[in-house]
Amino acid sequence: MQVQVEGMSCGHCVKAVTRAITERDAAAKVNVDLGAGRVDVDSRLSPAEVTAAIADAGYTVKGTN
Numbered sequence: 001m002q003v004q005v006e007g008m009s010c011g012h013c014v015k016a017v018t019r020a021i022t023e024r025d026a027a028a029k030v031n032v033d034l035g036a037g038r039v040d041v042d043s044r045l046s047p048a049e050v051t052a053a054i055a056d057a058g059y060t061v062k063g064t065n
Helices: 011-022 047-056
Strands: 002-006 029-033 040-043 060-064
Touching: 002 047, 011 029, 011 040, 011 047, 047 060
Parallel strands: none
Antiparallel strands: 002 040, 002 060, 029 040
């Protein structure tokens, strides 16, 4: 799934978003594209769980695909 995220701007943001997801699913594969404001997630988590994890890390989710 792809998630559009607002507010990511640096390596710390990448680590924070990745950690937020992998804490809930250790096997998740997470790829963050800062320029596009996109996070690609391959996980057993539902879209709602991924969105909640990113929001809990302090970022605004603009949408999912």
